[in-house]
Amino acid sequence: MSIKVFRCTQCGATLFPARxxxxxxxxxxxxxxxxxxxxxxxxxxxRYRVGADSSxxxxxxxxxxxxxxxxVARLDSPAEIGDTVNLALDAQHRIVARRD
Ligand SMILES: [Zn+2]
Structure with missing residues (x-):
């Protein structure tokens, strides 16, 4: 599932999430x-608080x-600044970024 961003039909500003x-x-x-x-x-x-997640x-x-x-996306594979990533929504509707 791809993510959607929103473009104002009056001025062309693009936003995420929608307002x-x-x-x-x-x-x-x-x-x-x-x-x-x-x-x-x-x-x-x-990093979550100690005890919440040991990973x-x-x-x-x-x-x-x-x-x-x-x-802001969760990185599914290691990526560095400048890398191109594909964006998708996971089953919990969180944004996930994945390198090609
Ligand atoms: Zn506008």
Whole structure:
């Protein structure tokens, strides 16, 4: 399943996630765009509190989608800044980034 980003039909601003009103122009009409891939702009590992998860944390990446907005995705495979990744939703509707 691909993720959707939203483009304001009045001014063309793109957003993720959707908002009720466009922060640029106040418009309230959106068209949905598929964001199938993007470029990693930051990567980090989020560590849960001790005892919550023994696996060492969840690797997350900020991904600048080709549609415009930056989304935060869980990294399914190691990726570095500048890498191109494919974006998809998992069964829990979380964004997952995977390198080609
Ligand atoms: Zn707008």
């Amino acid at each position: 009720y009103l466009c922060p640029s122009c106040g418009g309230a009409e959106w068209s949905a765009l598929d964001a199938e891939s993007g470029t990693v702009t930051a990567a980090t590992v989020v 060492g944390g969840v690797p997350l990446a900020s991904v600048a989608t080709q549609a415009g907005p930056i989304v």
